[in-house]
Amino acid sequence: MKYENASDVIPEGLLKEVQKYAAGKLLYIPSGEEKKQHCHDISGYGHATRGDGGGMGLNHTFH
Template sequence: MKYLNATMVLPDSLVEELQEYIQGAYLYIPSKKDQHKKWGELSGLRIELDERNERIRQDFSKGLSIEDLAEIYSLSVHTIRKIIYSK
């Protein structure tokens, strides 16, 4: 999240109205519900993790052990189990 100076993005009348309620402090304005992005959606990390998890499931179905997968992917055995049995 980046901070913006209200005077740079809002009309003067709105800034003056906001100053009646708050001055010199940070104000968080949440996204609209239908515009909220899920974790990793903007960076593309969610897609990368989904693809990695699918590779883990495929490797497991080919016979690799959970312990081997944990070593290969640098994840805990517990995490590998969660990935394998989540679908």
């Protein structure tokens, strides 16, 4: 991913609106096609703690 100057990419009116909320901040703008995932969805941690079969769970007994 490369960085671009927002004034080279975003129309002036929209840029002024964004500046009201985030002037001087570094923003990541997702493509809109990406599926939103939480870190525990990737690691499986959420499944393990919820006990929904996605992991061993916290009370798993080893035989």
